Amino acid sequence: MQQKYVSQIHRCFRCGYCKFPTDYSSFNCPPYRRFRFETYSTGGRLWLIYAWLKGEIQWSEHLAEILYTCTTCKNCAEQCPMKFAPDIIDWIVGARSDMVEKGRIPPRVARFFEAVQGYGNPFKLLRTDRAAWANGTKLFTAGDEFLLYVGCLGSYDEHGQKMAKSLIEVLRALNVSFGIMGNDEECCGNEVYMLGEIGLFQSMAEKNVQKFKELGVKKVVTLCPHGYNTLKNNYPGLDEGFKVYHYTELLAELVQRKKVKLSQQKIRVTYQDPCFLGRYNNVYDEPRLALKSIPGLELVEMERNRKDAFCCGGGSGNFVMDLLAGGEDTPARVRIKEAYATGADILAVACPGCMTMLTDAAKTENLETKLAIKDISQILKESLL
Amino acid sequence: MTTTNTIYEALVKIAGKDCVSTSKEERYFYARDGGLMPAHEPDFVVLPKTTEEVQEVVRLANKEKIPIVPAGAGLALTGLVIPQKGGILLDMKRMDKILEVNEKARYVIVEGGTTQGALKSYLQKHHPHLRHSIPDAPPSATVVANAVIHGQGRLAHQHGFNSDMVSGLEVVLPTGEICRIGSCSVSSYWFSKGAPLPDLSGLFLGWFGTTGIITKLGLKLYPCKKMRDVMVFLADNAELVPEILLKLSHTEMVEDVVISAQPLPLRFRGTFWIMVYLTGDSDEELEFKQKMVWNALWDYFQSRDVGVLSTSPEAKAPLLSMPSKDTTRFADVAKGGGFQYAGPITPIEKFPTFIRKLEEVANKYNVFYGSTTRLIGSGHCMMFSFSFSFNRANPDEMARAKKALDECSKFALEEGAVLWKADMDEQRMLMEKMDPNTLALMKKIKQLLDPNGIMNPGNWEMR
Numbered sequence: 001m002q003q004k005y006v007s008q009i010h011r012c013f014r015c016g017y018c019k020f021p022t023d024y025s026s027f028n029c030p031p032y033r034r035f036r037f038e039t040y041s042t043g044g045r046l047w048l049i050y051a052w053l054k055g056e057i058q059w060s061e062h063l064a065e066i067l068y069t070c071t072t073c074k075n076c077a078e079q080c081p082m083k084f085a086p087d088i089i090d091w092i093v094g095a096r097s098d099m100v101e102k103g104r105i106p107p108r109v110a111r112f113f114e115a116v117q118g119y120g121n122p123f124k125l126l127r128t129d130r131a132a133w134a135n136g137t138k139l140f141t142a143g144d145e146f147l148l149y150v151g152c153l154g155s156y157d158e159h160g161q162k163m164a165k166s167l168i169e170v171l172r173a174l175n176v177s178f179g180i181m182g183n184d185e186e187c188c189g190n191e192v193y194m195l196g197e198i199g200l201f202q203s204m205a206e207k208n209v210q211k212f213k214e215l216g217v218k219k220v221v222t223l224c225p226h227g228y229n230t231l232k233n234n235y236p237g238l239d240e241g242f243k244v245y246h247y248t249e250l251l252a253e254l255v256q257r258k259k260v261k262l263s264q265q266k267i268r269v270t271y272q273d274p275c276f277l278g279r280y281n282n283v284y285d286e287p288r289l290a291l292k293s294i295p296g297l298e299l300v301e302m303e304r305n306r307k308d309a310f311c312c313g314g315g316s317g318n319f320v321m322d323l324l325a326g327g328e329d330t331p332a333r334v335r336i337k338e339a340y341a342t343g344a345d346i347l348a349v350a351c352p353g354c355m356t357m358l359t360d361a362a363k364t365e366n367l368e369t370k371l372a373i374k375d376i377s378q379i380l381k382e383s384l385l
Numbered sequence: 386m387t388t389t390n391t392i393y394e395a396l397v398k399i400a401g402k403d404c405v406s407t408s409k410e411e412r413y414f415y416a417r418d419g420g421l422m423p424a425h426e427p428d429f430v431v432l433p434k435t436t437e438e439v440q441e442v443v444r445l446a447n448k449e450k451i452p453i454v455p456a457g458a459g460l461a462l463t464g465l466v467i468p469q470k471g472g473i474l475l476d477m478k479r480m481d482k483i484l485e486v487n488e489k490a491r492y493v494i495v496e497g498g499t500t501q502g503a504l505k506s507y508l509q510k511h512h513p514h515l516r517h518s519i520p521d522a523p524p525s526a527t528v529v530a531n532a533v534i535h536g537q538g539r540l541a542h543q544h545g546f547n548s549d550m551v552s553g554l555e556v557v558l559p560t561g562e563i564c565r566i567g568s569c570s571v572s573s574y575w576f577s578k579g580a581p582l583p584d585l586s587g588l589f590l591g592w593f594g595t596t597g598i599i600t601k602l603g604l605k606l607y608p609c610k611k612m613r614d615v616m617v618f619l620a621d622n623a624e625l626v627p628e629i630l631l632k633l634s635h636t637e638m639v640e641d642v643v644i645s646a647q648p649l650p651l652r653f654r655g656t657f658w659i660m661v662y663l664t665g666d667s668d669e670e671l672e673f674k675q676k677m678v679w680n681a682l683w684d685y686f687q688s689r690d691v692g693v694l695s696t697s698p699e700a701k702a703p704l705l706s707m708p709s710k711d712t713t714r715f716a717d718v719a720k721g722g723g724f725q726y727a728g729p730i731t732p733i734e735k736f737p738t739f740i741r742k743l744e745e746v747a748n749k750y751n752v753f754y755g756s757t758t759r760l761i762g763s764g765h766c767m768m769f770s771f772s773f774s775f776n777r778a779n780p781d782e783m784a785r786a787k788k789a790l791d792e793c794s795k796f797a798l799e800e801g802a803v804l805w806k807a808d809m810d811e812q813r814m815l816m817e818k819m820d821p822n823t824l825a826l827m828k829k830i831k832q833l834l835d836p837n838g839i840m841n842p843g844n845w846e847m848r
Binding site for chain 2: 010015020023024026035036037039044051056057058062063081082083084326
């Protein structure tokens with residue numbers, strides 16, 4: 001990856017298409033929207049990386065910060081008109097990887113790595129507390145159809161735990177055969193990968209793969225799109241036939257097979273497409289299908305949706321590091337106002353990262369009593385008959 | 386003595402800490418564009434949000450005699466917003482409000498950093514029966530920048546240069562006064578940049594920010610028909626192209642005419658793609674216009690000098706897109722992220738001469754080339770681009786591309802063309818050739834408006 005980025009990165013023309021959604025209505029690059037210096041756009045970032053490679057600029061904390069404010073939301077790759085568009089994220093990750101190898105990264109990123117390496121999660125919370133929320137949820141055993149991979153946010157974050165609990169209730173109600181890994185679960189490594197610590201990622205992925213094999217896991221369902229992405233696309237050595245689902249895919253399949261009876265709900269809901277579900281894995285319809293299965297639910301779209309959805313700002317570990325924090329132009333604050341503008345009662349999310357970022361933003365914008373933020377399993381749970 | 390630190394603090398007081406940078410990274414990026422002009426760093430990069438902030442920054446710069454360069458997206462590619470003498474670079478793109486659309490007088494008022502993309506999107510959503518002239522530059526190009534450089538876009542055949550479409554200005558003068566230009570100077574309506582008053586917009590349009598900073602701009606809007614189509618004709622005899630253009634223009638049915646020439650893929654070499662854009666509110670209207678165009682070129686079909694390219698809706702889609710992503714993709718032909726063109730404005734009779742020169746120069750310097758020609762006005766002139774794509778990682782290729790550009794510009798000037806969005810070298814060539822009394826008049830105007838020479842120095846610098 002690194003060699004490729006070094007030999008290709010100069011091809012960016014800094015035309016700026018990367019900053020927009022398809023209809024050019026607004027700026028869709030989270031750090032550019034937040035900071036507005038061209039250096040924080042993808043074009044700016046790529047030109048600075050090239051300058052750094054050529055020795056025209058030296059490493060600085062500011063340069064590293066510019067590189068690490070990218071949430072790897074993939075809007076740039078979606079919008080760039082050039083043939084190299086699919087490689088842009090690899091270039092960003094490649095440059096980060098170089099900085100990691102040289103030990104020149106922002107302190108918050110270094111702390112993120114230390115926490116994941118030492119504690120198996122980015123919050124520096126005890127491994128032995130990973131399943132403390134689970135309250136007796138069955139551990140995965142041979143014969144279970146699915147391993148529910150909860151992830152770090154689902155395990156340690158208050159909002160993520162609520163999501164995990166709702167999902168478990170729904171899965172139980174639908175008689176899905178599943179179990180969790182409990183305290184044996186490790187961080188999925190998606191953020192570690194995106195932040196450029198490829199060595200650490202590989203060791204984490206290998207550990208997880210080994211555990212999956214020992215347990216005889218054939219199907220994984222993830223709570224978090226970040227885990228879904230990395231298990232599906234980046235994990236080496238998984239057996240052929242190993243399948244990864246995001247929970248919204250599973251729920252969509254079950255509601256389509258009429259496995260569930262739901263009560264009438266007169267609610268207006270808008271939906272935040274998570275980057276790692278949508279742009280990374282093209283999963284746009286399933287979450288909407290799951291929502292629309294609820295009788296009476298009206299789904300209203302935000303102006304920027306599906307492949308044009310505006311990132312909450314939490315990607316690449318920013319749900320912990322929050323390098324884009326401060327001011328009314330933070331992505332989550334911009335996005336929560338867009339959600340509110342739809343007139344929806346509920347903002348539905350399918351990612352614990354989005355849940356955390358947008359819940360905080362709703363508080364800051366004084367919208368917490370006007371717009372409820374719930375994940376899709378929670379909305380379904382409340383409709384179960 | 387005023388120190389850099391004092392200036393920085395003063396700028397922070399005006400625009401806020403988050404909107405002022407002296408960091409190497411910002412200075413590096415804003416020191417260059419995607420073209421071939423040498424880089425030069427600003428000392429400060431400032432992101433103003435309001436006219437008043439611009440005014441305060443200008444007053445500070447004028448008092449301290451610091452250069453100041455207003456910038457859009459830097460997509461002219463000819464170094465027009467490279468701060469040749471350092472100073473303050475004002476990235477105007479935070480001033481991005483669309484302030485008013487007057488449907489009945491068909492104009493819009495935008496702030497100085499509003500992008501072409503944002504305006505297009507806004508009109509489509511809120512005023513779908515109105516449109517503006519969209520250039521082929523990427524959507525991040527600003528409306529003001531296109532007017533300031535006398536750009537051209539869709540509708541150029543019917544309505545001329547983007548600067549012809551301006552309907553009013555708000556300008557911060559180099560000495561700090563805020564000045565309104567056109568009907569908006571005496572009325573709340575922004576329908577005319579000049580007539581029936583003396584047209585003072587000429588003091589700012591075409592001057593590349595050397596006479597003031599445009600903070601608001603009124604722009605004429607035009608009917609947006611429900612349907613749009615493109616007819617593609619192929620010709621291989623450059624000598625016939627001027628006559629073909631006149632015949633197409635004579636129909637008075639055409640939105641836009643663009644001619645594309647490129648050597649690669651090989652099947653395109655030696656063939657000119659003549660793209661004729663049409664609009665209509667009904668099938669009947671569109672078919673009538675298509676028939677008129679067809680009739681205008683009938684003799685060429687008979688003589689087999691012009692052929693018709695049958696195009697599927699899928700093949701037409703990129704041709705119809707506004708802006709055209711294909712134009713930007715030219716920057717990656719050499720797989721190297723570089724692209725610059727000389728775009729002389731010239732009578733259309735020069736097409737055969739210019740196309741021959743383009744091929745000759747490209748062969749001489751061994752550089753990737755292409756050309757796009759746009760008809761401006763009813764055949765009054767055209768923009769002919771001598772376009773060269775280069776690899777930014779290959780200094781030798783960049784040097785050859787620059788030589789090729791310089792030779793084409795010199796040639797075009799000798800042939801009677803006027804260079805468009807001229808880089809500093811081309812500006813020198815233009816001023817050398819210009820009538821001395823005209824040059825003296827320009828100098829007087831510049832000195833009157835900008836006595837301390839702070840505005841985008843290096844550009845239109847008259848000795």
